[in-house]
Amino acid sequence: MHDVLPPDAARWKRLVDAFGTHFGRAGFAPIRTPILESLTVFARVGEGTDVVTKEMYDFLDRDGERIALRPESTAGVARAFVQHRPITPFKVWYASEHFRHERPQAGRYRQHHQLGVECFGVPDADLDVEVIVGLWDFYRSLGLESIRLELNTIGDAAARTRFGRRLATFLRGRVGDLDPEDAAKVDHHPLRVLDSKRRATVAALEGAPSLIDELDDTALAHFDAVRAGVRAAGVVGTVNPRLVRGLDYYTHTVFEIVSDAIDAAQATIGGGGRYDGLVEALGGPPTPAFGFGSGIERVLLACDGEAVWGEPASAVDAFVVSTGGEPEERRDLSLALRRAGLGADHAFGELSMKAQMKHADRSGARFAVIVGPDERDAGEVTVRDLRGDGAQRRVAADDLADHLAGERRGSRIAAGRPPAGGRSDTP
Protein backbone atom coordinates (compact mmCIF):
# COMPACT_ATOMS: atom_id res chain seq x y z
CA MET A 1 0.00 0.00 0.00
CA HIS A 2 1.13 3.41 -0.84
CA ASP A 3 -0.81 6.66 -0.97
CA VAL A 4 -3.40 6.52 -3.71
CA LEU A 5 -4.68 9.96 -4.74
CA PRO A 6 -7.40 10.98 -7.15
CA PRO A 7 -7.98 10.08 -9.86
CA ASP A 8 -6.19 6.75 -9.30
CA ALA A 9 -8.14 5.95 -6.16
CA ALA A 10 -11.32 5.88 -8.23
CA ARG A 11 -9.92 2.87 -10.08
CA TRP A 12 -9.87 0.87 -6.86
CA LYS A 13 -13.57 1.33 -6.34
CA ARG A 14 -14.32 0.51 -9.94
CA LEU A 15 -12.18 -2.62 -9.75
CA VAL A 16 -13.80 -3.86 -6.54
CA ASP A 17 -17.28 -3.10 -7.87
CA ALA A 18 -16.57 -4.95 -11.10
CA PHE A 19 -15.23 -7.93 -9.17
CA GLY A 20 -18.27 -8.13 -6.91
CA THR A 21 -20.60 -7.88 -9.87
CA HIS A 22 -18.68 -10.53 -11.81
CA PHE A 23 -18.62 -13.15 -9.08
CA GLY A 24 -22.02 -12.09 -7.77
CA ARG A 25 -23.42 -13.32 -11.06
CA ALA A 26 -21.86 -16.71 -10.26
CA GLY A 27 -23.64 -16.85 -6.90
CA PHE A 28 -20.88 -15.53 -4.66
CA ALA A 29 -21.89 -13.16 -1.85
CA PRO A 30 -19.67 -10.63 -0.10
CA ILE A 31 -18.14 -11.50 3.28
CA ARG A 32 -16.23 -9.43 5.80
CA THR A 33 -13.94 -10.87 8.45
CA PRO A 34 -11.75 -9.08 11.02
CA ILE A 35 -8.35 -7.67 10.22
CA LEU A 36 -7.26 -8.81 13.67
CA GLU A 37 -7.29 -12.55 14.33
CA SER A 38 -5.88 -14.69 17.06
CA LEU A 39 -2.38 -15.71 16.05
CA THR A 40 -3.39 -19.37 16.32
CA VAL A 41 -5.67 -19.05 13.29
CA PHE A 42 -2.62 -18.50 11.12
CA ALA A 43 -0.08 -20.46 13.12
CA ARG A 44 -2.07 -23.64 12.61
CA VAL A 45 -2.16 -23.34 8.84
CA GLY A 46 1.29 -22.17 7.92
CA GLU A 47 3.90 -23.55 10.24
CA GLY A 48 6.47 -24.02 7.53
CA THR A 49 5.84 -20.89 5.54
CA ASP A 50 7.58 -17.54 5.45
CA VAL A 51 4.26 -15.69 5.33
CA VAL A 52 3.41 -16.98 8.79
CA THR A 53 6.78 -17.52 10.45
CA LYS A 54 8.81 -14.56 9.20
CA GLU A 55 6.50 -11.92 7.81
CA MET A 56 3.55 -11.67 10.16
CA TYR A 57 2.74 -8.54 12.12
CA ASP A 58 1.83 -9.97 15.50
CA PHE A 59 1.78 -8.58 19.02
CA LEU A 60 0.53 -9.15 22.55
CA ASP A 61 -2.65 -7.25 23.34
CA ARG A 62 -3.59 -5.92 26.79
CA ASP A 63 -4.90 -9.29 27.88
CA GLY A 64 -1.69 -11.00 26.90
CA GLU A 65 -3.33 -12.66 23.92
CA ARG A 66 -1.30 -13.15 20.78
CA ILE A 67 -2.93 -11.17 17.98
CA ALA A 68 -1.96 -10.92 14.32
CA LEU A 69 -2.84 -8.56 11.51
CA ARG A 70 -4.05 -10.98 8.88
CA PRO A 71 -1.36 -11.81 6.28
CA GLU A 72 -3.99 -13.37 4.00
CA SER A 73 -7.72 -13.98 4.09
CA THR A 74 -8.38 -17.66 3.48
CA ALA A 75 -7.57 -18.70 7.04
CA GLY A 76 -9.88 -16.08 8.53
CA VAL A 77 -12.76 -16.95 6.21
CA ALA A 78 -12.26 -20.64 7.00
CA ARG A 79 -12.29 -19.77 10.72
CA ALA A 80 -15.59 -17.94 10.21
CA PHE A 81 -16.96 -20.96 8.36
CA VAL A 82 -16.03 -23.25 11.25
CA GLN A 83 -17.52 -20.85 13.77
CA HIS A 84 -20.86 -20.24 12.06
CA ARG A 85 -21.35 -23.46 10.09
CA PRO A 86 -23.32 -21.98 7.17
CA ILE A 87 -24.97 -24.44 4.81
CA THR A 88 -22.85 -25.52 1.88
CA PRO A 89 -21.93 -24.73 -0.76
CA PHE A 90 -20.80 -21.56 0.99
CA LYS A 91 -19.64 -19.18 -1.74
CA VAL A 92 -18.15 -15.81 -0.77
CA TRP A 93 -16.02 -13.03 -2.19
CA TYR A 94 -14.12 -10.24 -0.46
CA ALA A 95 -11.80 -7.30 -0.99
CA SER A 96 -9.50 -7.05 1.99
CA GLU A 97 -6.23 -5.63 3.24
CA HIS A 98 -3.33 -7.84 4.31
CA PHE A 99 -0.15 -7.11 6.20
CA ARG A 100 3.25 -8.70 5.73
CA HIS A 101 6.45 -7.42 7.23
CA GLU A 102 8.80 -7.50 4.27
CA ARG A 103 10.81 -4.95 2.31
CA PRO A 104 8.53 -3.22 -0.18
CA GLN A 105 9.28 -3.21 -3.90
CA ALA A 106 7.38 -2.90 -7.14
CA GLY A 107 4.18 -4.91 -6.79
CA ARG A 108 4.90 -5.84 -3.17
CA TYR A 109 3.74 -3.83 -0.21
CA ARG A 110 3.58 -4.22 3.55
CA GLN A 111 -0.08 -3.46 3.33
CA HIS A 112 -1.52 -5.02 0.21
CA HIS A 113 -5.05 -5.61 -0.96
CA GLN A 114 -6.63 -8.65 -2.45
CA LEU A 115 -9.80 -9.51 -4.24
CA GLY A 116 -10.63 -13.04 -3.31
CA VAL A 117 -13.14 -15.85 -3.54
CA GLU A 118 -13.67 -18.91 -1.37
CA CYS A 119 -16.08 -21.81 -1.78
CA PHE A 120 -16.63 -24.45 0.91
CA GLY A 121 -18.26 -27.86 0.64
CA VAL A 122 -17.72 -28.82 -2.99
CA PRO A 123 -15.19 -31.52 -3.91
CA ASP A 124 -15.94 -31.53 -7.66
CA ALA A 125 -13.34 -30.60 -10.22
CA ASP A 126 -16.07 -28.55 -11.86
CA LEU A 127 -15.73 -26.04 -9.04
CA ASP A 128 -11.99 -25.70 -9.65
CA VAL A 129 -12.70 -25.08 -13.31
CA GLU A 130 -15.48 -22.58 -12.66
CA VAL A 131 -13.48 -20.48 -10.25
CA ILE A 132 -10.30 -20.46 -12.32
CA VAL A 133 -12.19 -19.63 -15.51
CA GLY A 134 -14.20 -17.06 -13.55
CA LEU A 135 -11.04 -15.25 -12.52
CA TRP A 136 -9.66 -15.55 -16.02
CA ASP A 137 -12.83 -14.03 -17.48
CA PHE A 138 -12.70 -11.24 -14.92
CA TYR A 139 -9.22 -10.25 -16.03
CA ARG A 140 -10.31 -10.43 -19.66
CA SER A 141 -13.31 -8.23 -18.93
CA LEU A 142 -10.89 -5.57 -17.68
CA GLY A 143 -9.20 -5.73 -21.07
CA LEU A 144 -6.14 -7.71 -19.98
CA GLU A 145 -4.77 -9.84 -22.79
CA SER A 146 -1.16 -10.61 -21.82
CA ILE A 147 -2.05 -13.10 -19.13
CA ARG A 148 -1.50 -16.85 -18.77
CA LEU A 149 -2.45 -19.59 -16.37
CA GLU A 150 0.01 -21.85 -14.59
CA LEU A 151 -1.54 -24.98 -13.19
CA ASN A 152 -0.38 -27.89 -11.06
CA THR A 153 -1.60 -30.51 -8.65
CA ILE A 154 0.03 -31.43 -5.38
CA GLY A 155 -2.27 -34.31 -4.48
CA ASP A 156 -3.82 -35.04 -1.13
CA ALA A 157 -2.11 -34.86 2.23
CA ALA A 158 -1.04 -38.51 2.14
CA ALA A 159 0.51 -38.18 -1.30
CA ARG A 160 2.29 -35.03 -0.23
CA THR A 161 3.70 -36.78 2.81
CA ARG A 162 4.90 -39.74 0.73
CA PHE A 163 6.36 -37.47 -1.88
CA GLY A 164 7.96 -35.22 0.73
CA ARG A 165 9.75 -38.22 2.18
CA ARG A 166 10.99 -39.39 -1.21
CA LEU A 167 12.05 -35.90 -2.19
CA ALA A 168 13.86 -35.34 1.10
CA THR A 169 15.77 -38.58 0.61
CA PHE A 170 16.74 -37.48 -2.88
CA LEU A 171 17.78 -34.01 -1.73
CA ARG A 172 19.84 -35.25 1.19
CA GLY A 173 21.98 -37.11 -1.32
CA ARG A 174 22.98 -33.83 -2.93
CA VAL A 175 22.48 -31.31 -0.17
CA GLY A 176 25.94 -29.93 -0.86
CA ASP A 177 24.88 -28.87 -4.34
CA LEU A 178 21.90 -26.88 -3.12
CA ASP A 179 21.90 -23.22 -2.36
CA PRO A 180 22.42 -22.98 1.43
CA GLU A 181 19.05 -21.25 1.89
CA ASP A 182 17.33 -24.18 0.22
CA ALA A 183 19.44 -26.81 1.97
CA ALA A 184 17.98 -25.60 5.25
CA LYS A 185 14.48 -26.48 4.04
CA VAL A 186 15.22 -30.08 3.08
CA ASP A 187 14.27 -31.64 6.39
CA HIS A 188 11.23 -29.67 7.45
CA HIS A 189 9.79 -28.44 4.14
CA PRO A 190 11.24 -30.29 1.15
CA LEU A 191 8.46 -29.26 -1.25
CA ARG A 192 9.46 -25.63 -0.98
CA VAL A 193 12.84 -26.51 -2.48
CA LEU A 194 11.07 -27.53 -5.67
CA ASP A 195 10.02 -24.06 -6.75
CA SER A 196 13.28 -22.39 -5.79
CA LYS A 197 14.64 -20.11 -8.47
CA ARG A 198 18.22 -20.20 -7.22
CA ARG A 199 20.52 -21.45 -9.92
CA ALA A 200 22.45 -24.00 -7.85
CA THR A 201 19.23 -25.54 -6.61
CA VAL A 202 17.61 -25.67 -10.02
CA ALA A 203 20.62 -27.58 -11.34
CA ALA A 204 20.65 -29.96 -8.37
CA LEU A 205 16.97 -30.77 -8.92
CA GLU A 206 17.82 -32.53 -12.20
CA GLY A 207 16.35 -36.02 -11.96
CA ALA A 208 14.35 -35.31 -8.82
CA PRO A 209 11.32 -37.52 -8.18
CA SER A 210 8.04 -36.24 -9.57
CA LEU A 211 4.98 -35.72 -7.41
CA ILE A 212 2.72 -36.97 -10.16
CA ASP A 213 4.05 -40.49 -9.55
CA GLU A 214 2.61 -40.43 -6.04
CA LEU A 215 -0.92 -39.50 -7.08
CA ASP A 216 -3.66 -42.11 -6.87
CA ASP A 217 -6.24 -42.59 -9.62
CA THR A 218 -8.76 -40.27 -7.98
CA ALA A 219 -6.28 -37.41 -7.75
CA LEU A 220 -5.14 -37.94 -11.33
CA ALA A 221 -8.71 -37.99 -12.57
CA HIS A 222 -9.45 -34.78 -10.69
CA PHE A 223 -6.48 -33.02 -12.21
CA ASP A 224 -7.27 -34.30 -15.70
CA ALA A 225 -10.79 -32.96 -15.36
CA VAL A 226 -9.49 -29.54 -14.29
CA ARG A 227 -7.07 -29.40 -17.20
CA ALA A 228 -9.72 -30.41 -19.67
CA GLY A 229 -12.18 -27.91 -18.23
CA VAL A 230 -9.94 -24.87 -18.40
CA ARG A 231 -8.70 -25.83 -21.85
CA ALA A 232 -12.26 -26.17 -23.11
CA ALA A 233 -13.02 -22.70 -21.73
CA GLY A 234 -10.26 -21.22 -23.87
CA VAL A 235 -7.90 -20.33 -21.04
CA VAL A 236 -4.29 -19.86 -22.13
CA GLY A 237 -1.97 -21.77 -19.85
CA THR A 238 0.49 -24.49 -19.08
CA VAL A 239 1.05 -27.11 -16.43
CA ASN A 240 3.97 -26.11 -14.25
CA PRO A 241 5.12 -29.12 -12.19
CA ARG A 242 7.28 -26.82 -10.05
CA LEU A 243 4.34 -24.71 -8.88
CA VAL A 244 3.90 -25.41 -5.17
CA ARG A 245 2.68 -22.13 -3.64
CA GLY A 246 3.57 -20.68 -0.32
CA LEU A 247 0.86 -21.72 2.06
CA ASP A 248 0.68 -25.13 3.67
CA TYR A 249 -3.00 -25.78 3.35
CA TYR A 250 -3.23 -26.46 -0.37
CA THR A 251 -4.20 -29.85 -1.76
CA HIS A 252 -4.72 -31.05 -5.34
CA THR A 253 -5.22 -28.13 -7.71
CA VAL A 254 -2.99 -25.07 -7.38
CA PHE A 255 -2.78 -22.23 -9.89
CA GLU A 256 -1.43 -18.81 -10.61
CA ILE A 257 -2.33 -16.27 -13.26
CA VAL A 258 0.66 -14.26 -14.42
CA SER A 259 0.74 -10.99 -16.36
CA ASP A 260 3.43 -10.47 -18.97
CA ALA A 261 2.63 -6.75 -19.02
CA ILE A 262 4.09 -6.02 -15.59
CA ASP A 263 7.61 -4.68 -15.86
CA ALA A 264 8.69 -5.90 -12.45
CA ALA A 265 9.70 -9.03 -10.63
CA GLN A 266 6.25 -9.51 -9.11
CA ALA A 267 4.05 -10.54 -12.01
CA THR A 268 1.59 -12.97 -10.43
CA ILE A 269 -1.71 -11.13 -10.30
CA GLY A 270 -3.77 -13.96 -8.86
CA GLY A 271 -3.22 -17.35 -7.30
CA GLY A 272 -4.94 -20.00 -5.27
CA GLY A 273 -6.17 -23.54 -5.29
CA ARG A 274 -7.92 -26.29 -3.39
CA TYR A 275 -7.54 -26.66 0.37
CA ASP A 276 -9.56 -29.67 1.40
CA GLY A 277 -7.89 -30.04 4.80
CA LEU A 278 -7.97 -26.51 6.16
CA VAL A 279 -11.44 -26.48 7.73
CA GLU A 280 -10.69 -29.69 9.60
CA ALA A 281 -7.34 -28.29 10.76
CA LEU A 282 -9.23 -25.35 12.26
CA GLY A 283 -11.54 -27.66 14.21
CA GLY A 284 -14.41 -28.03 11.77
CA PRO A 285 -15.78 -31.07 9.95
CA PRO A 286 -13.90 -32.42 6.93
CA THR A 287 -14.87 -29.91 4.23
CA PRO A 288 -13.43 -29.55 0.74
CA ALA A 289 -12.81 -25.99 -0.40
CA PHE A 290 -11.36 -23.90 -3.20
CA GLY A 291 -10.33 -20.26 -3.44
CA PHE A 292 -7.92 -17.63 -4.68
CA GLY A 293 -6.53 -14.22 -3.93
CA SER A 294 -5.71 -11.54 -6.49
CA GLY A 295 -3.57 -8.54 -5.59
CA ILE A 296 -5.35 -5.27 -6.37
CA GLU A 297 -2.09 -3.34 -6.66
CA ARG A 298 -0.75 -5.89 -9.11
CA VAL A 299 -3.91 -6.05 -11.19
CA LEU A 300 -3.71 -2.28 -11.52
CA LEU A 301 -0.05 -2.58 -12.53
CA ALA A 302 -1.10 -5.02 -15.22
CA CYS A 303 -3.84 -2.63 -16.32
CA ASP A 304 -1.25 0.16 -16.55
CA GLY A 305 1.00 -2.14 -18.54
CA GLU A 306 -1.74 -2.75 -21.08
CA ALA A 307 -3.24 0.75 -20.83
CA VAL A 308 -6.79 -0.53 -20.43
CA TRP A 309 -8.31 2.08 -18.12
CA GLY A 310 -10.08 5.10 -19.52
CA GLU A 311 -10.61 8.32 -17.65
CA PRO A 312 -13.43 8.00 -15.16
CA ALA A 313 -16.43 10.19 -15.88
CA SER A 314 -16.95 13.09 -13.51
CA ALA A 315 -20.02 12.96 -11.29
CA VAL A 316 -20.34 16.74 -11.63
CA ASP A 317 -23.02 17.66 -14.15
CA ALA A 318 -22.70 21.41 -13.87
CA PHE A 319 -20.00 23.84 -12.77
CA VAL A 320 -21.49 27.11 -11.63
CA VAL A 321 -19.77 30.31 -12.76
CA SER A 322 -20.95 33.73 -11.72
CA THR A 323 -19.86 37.33 -12.15
CA GLY A 324 -21.15 40.61 -10.91
CA GLY A 325 -23.00 39.12 -7.95
CA GLU A 326 -22.08 37.72 -4.57
CA PRO A 327 -19.85 34.61 -4.42
CA GLU A 328 -22.51 32.89 -2.25
CA GLU A 329 -24.71 32.82 -5.33
CA ARG A 330 -22.53 29.99 -6.67
CA ARG A 331 -22.80 28.08 -3.42
CA ASP A 332 -26.57 28.46 -3.24
CA LEU A 333 -27.15 27.50 -6.86
CA SER A 334 -24.91 24.43 -6.44
CA LEU A 335 -26.80 23.37 -3.33
CA ALA A 336 -30.10 23.74 -5.13
CA LEU A 337 -28.91 21.59 -8.01
CA ARG A 338 -27.58 18.92 -5.62
CA ARG A 339 -30.91 18.85 -3.80
CA ALA A 340 -32.48 18.20 -7.18
CA GLY A 341 -30.28 15.13 -7.55
CA LEU A 342 -27.65 16.61 -9.84
CA GLY A 343 -23.89 16.91 -9.50
CA ALA A 344 -22.77 20.51 -9.08
CA ASP A 345 -19.56 22.28 -8.10
CA HIS A 346 -18.10 25.79 -8.26
CA ALA A 347 -14.96 27.81 -7.55
CA PHE A 348 -14.44 29.70 -4.31
CA GLY A 349 -13.41 33.28 -3.76
CA GLU A 350 -13.21 36.35 -5.95
CA LEU A 351 -12.11 34.96 -9.29
CA SER A 352 -12.40 36.37 -12.76
CA MET A 353 -14.86 34.70 -15.05
CA LYS A 354 -11.97 33.41 -17.11
CA ALA A 355 -10.42 31.80 -14.05
CA GLN A 356 -13.76 30.27 -13.08
CA MET A 357 -14.14 28.83 -16.56
CA LYS A 358 -10.72 27.26 -16.15
CA HIS A 359 -11.87 25.59 -12.95
CA ALA A 360 -14.97 24.45 -14.77
CA ASP A 361 -12.89 22.84 -17.49
CA ARG A 362 -10.68 21.04 -15.00
CA SER A 363 -13.62 19.78 -12.99
CA GLY A 364 -14.62 17.44 -15.80
CA ALA A 365 -18.18 18.78 -15.65
CA ARG A 366 -20.25 18.48 -18.78
CA PHE A 367 -21.74 21.97 -18.53
CA ALA A 368 -20.83 25.37 -17.22
CA VAL A 369 -23.78 27.26 -15.79
CA ILE A 370 -23.04 30.95 -16.18
CA VAL A 371 -24.79 33.66 -14.21
CA GLY A 372 -23.91 37.28 -14.97
CA PRO A 373 -25.75 40.58 -14.76
CA ASP A 374 -27.69 39.89 -17.98
CA GLU A 375 -28.97 36.53 -16.82
CA ARG A 376 -29.62 37.77 -13.34
CA ASP A 377 -31.84 40.57 -14.65
CA ALA A 378 -33.71 38.19 -16.94
CA GLY A 379 -34.12 35.43 -14.34
CA GLU A 380 -32.14 33.09 -16.61
CA VAL A 381 -28.82 31.28 -16.75
CA THR A 382 -26.51 30.40 -19.64
CA VAL A 383 -25.72 26.72 -20.05
CA ARG A 384 -22.50 26.10 -21.97
CA ASP A 385 -21.50 22.63 -23.23
CA LEU A 386 -17.87 22.15 -22.19
CA ARG A 387 -17.30 18.84 -23.91
CA GLY A 388 -18.82 19.41 -27.30
CA ASP A 389 -18.54 22.42 -29.54
CA GLY A 390 -19.16 24.94 -26.77
CA ALA A 391 -22.78 25.50 -27.70
CA GLN A 392 -24.63 27.82 -25.34
CA ARG A 393 -28.26 28.38 -24.60
CA ARG A 394 -30.21 30.51 -22.18
CA VAL A 395 -32.50 28.68 -19.80
CA ALA A 396 -34.95 30.07 -17.28
CA ALA A 397 -33.39 29.77 -13.84
CA ASP A 398 -36.40 27.84 -12.59
CA ASP A 399 -36.04 25.28 -15.37
CA LEU A 400 -32.28 24.69 -14.92
CA ALA A 401 -32.49 21.49 -12.87
CA ASP A 402 -35.01 19.91 -15.23
CA HIS A 403 -32.95 20.95 -18.22
CA LEU A 404 -29.73 19.42 -16.82
CA ALA A 405 -31.51 16.24 -15.78
CA GLY A 406 -32.84 15.91 -19.31
CA GLU A 407 -29.36 16.40 -20.77
CA ARG A 408 -27.96 13.71 -18.47
CA ARG A 409 -30.60 11.18 -19.49
CA GLY A 410 -29.97 12.00 -23.12
CA SER A 411 -26.23 11.47 -22.93
CA ARG A 412 -26.65 8.18 -21.14
CA ILE A 413 -28.87 6.84 -23.89
CA ALA A 414 -26.52 8.14 -26.55
CA ALA A 415 -23.52 6.45 -24.91
CA GLY A 416 -25.25 3.07 -25.15
CA ARG A 417 -23.61 -0.19 -24.19
CA PRO A 418 -20.09 -1.26 -25.12
CA PRO A 419 -19.89 -4.00 -27.76
CA ALA A 420 -20.21 -7.44 -26.20
CA GLY A 421 -17.01 -9.41 -25.82
CA GLY A 422 -14.91 -6.45 -26.80
CA ARG A 423 -12.23 -4.65 -24.91
CA SER A 424 -13.80 -2.36 -22.36
CA ASP A 425 -12.20 0.52 -20.54
CA THR A 426 -14.92 0.87 -17.99
CA PRO A 427 -14.84 -2.15 -15.70
Place this chain on the structure above:
RNA sequence: GUGGGUGUAGCUCAGUUGGCUAGAGCGCCAGUUUGUGGUACUGGAGGCCGGGGGUUCGAAACCCCUCACUCACCCCA
Protein backbone atom coordinates in the same frame (compact mmCIF):
# COMPACT_ATOMS: atom_id res chain seq x y z
C1' G B 1 16.29 -10.29 6.78
C1' U B 2 20.36 -9.14 2.56
C1' G B 3 22.31 -6.01 -1.41
C1' G B 4 22.01 -1.71 -4.83
C1' G B 5 19.99 3.19 -6.44
C1' U B 6 17.78 8.06 -5.81
C1' G B 7 16.49 12.60 -2.85
C1' U B 8 17.41 20.08 -6.54
C1' A B 9 10.46 24.48 -8.11
C1' G B 10 3.74 21.54 -7.56
C1' C B 11 5.55 17.34 -11.31
C1' U B 12 9.63 15.10 -14.49
C1' C B 13 14.61 16.23 -14.44
C1' A B 14 19.55 19.21 -15.91
C1' G B 15 23.44 21.33 -12.96
C1' U B 16 30.61 20.23 -16.59
C1' U B 17 37.31 18.84 -12.18
C1' G B 18 33.76 22.47 -5.51
C1' G B 19 33.51 29.19 -7.75
C1' C B 20 28.79 35.05 -9.56
C1' U B 21 21.73 36.61 -7.83
C1' A B 22 20.58 27.61 -8.84
C1' G B 23 18.21 26.21 -14.52
C1' A B 24 14.72 23.69 -18.36
C1' G B 25 10.09 21.47 -19.82
C1' C B 26 5.32 20.73 -18.04
C1' G B 27 1.95 22.72 -14.43
C1' C B 28 0.24 27.21 -11.78
C1' C B 29 -1.10 32.70 -11.82
C1' A B 30 -1.91 36.95 -14.97
C1' G B 31 -2.31 39.56 -19.64
C1' U B 32 -3.32 39.61 -25.09
C1' U B 33 -9.39 38.98 -25.04
C1' U B 34 -13.36 44.94 -19.68
C1' G B 35 -18.75 38.15 -19.90
C1' U B 36 -16.25 32.45 -21.71
C1' G B 37 -12.45 26.99 -20.52
C1' G B 38 -9.82 23.45 -23.58
C1' U B 39 -5.35 26.03 -28.76
C1' A B 40 -1.54 30.17 -29.48
C1' C B 41 1.65 34.28 -27.90
C1' U B 42 3.69 37.39 -23.78
C1' G B 43 4.86 38.13 -18.79
C1' G B 44 5.07 36.55 -13.60
C1' A B 45 5.26 33.88 -9.06
C1' G B 46 7.48 29.74 -6.94
C1' G B 47 13.55 26.48 -4.34
C1' C B 48 16.96 26.27 4.08
C1' C B 49 19.34 21.68 -3.49
C1' G B 50 15.59 15.66 2.21
C1' G B 51 17.66 16.68 7.52
C1' G B 52 22.10 17.10 10.81
C1' G B 53 27.34 17.44 11.29
C1' G B 54 32.23 17.96 8.98
C1' U B 55 36.25 19.51 5.24
C1' U B 56 37.12 24.36 2.62
C1' C B 57 38.34 31.24 1.48
C1' G B 58 33.93 29.07 -0.82
C1' A B 59 29.54 23.03 -0.88
C1' A B 60 23.56 21.40 -4.54
C1' A B 61 28.41 19.00 -5.67
C1' C B 62 33.43 16.06 -1.31
C1' C B 63 33.25 13.01 3.74
C1' C B 64 30.29 10.99 8.01
C1' C B 65 25.53 10.19 10.27
C1' U B 66 20.30 10.15 9.69
C1' C B 67 15.47 10.03 7.42
C1' A B 68 12.45 9.13 3.21
C1' C B 69 11.56 6.91 -1.32
C1' U B 70 12.85 3.18 -4.84
C1' C B 71 14.70 -1.52 -7.27
C1' A B 72 16.41 -6.43 -6.76
C1' C B 73 17.26 -11.00 -3.76
C1' C B 74 14.23 -13.84 -0.51
C1' C B 75 9.00 -14.53 -0.36
C1' C B 76 4.33 -13.77 -2.29
C1' A B 77 -0.88 -11.14 -4.39
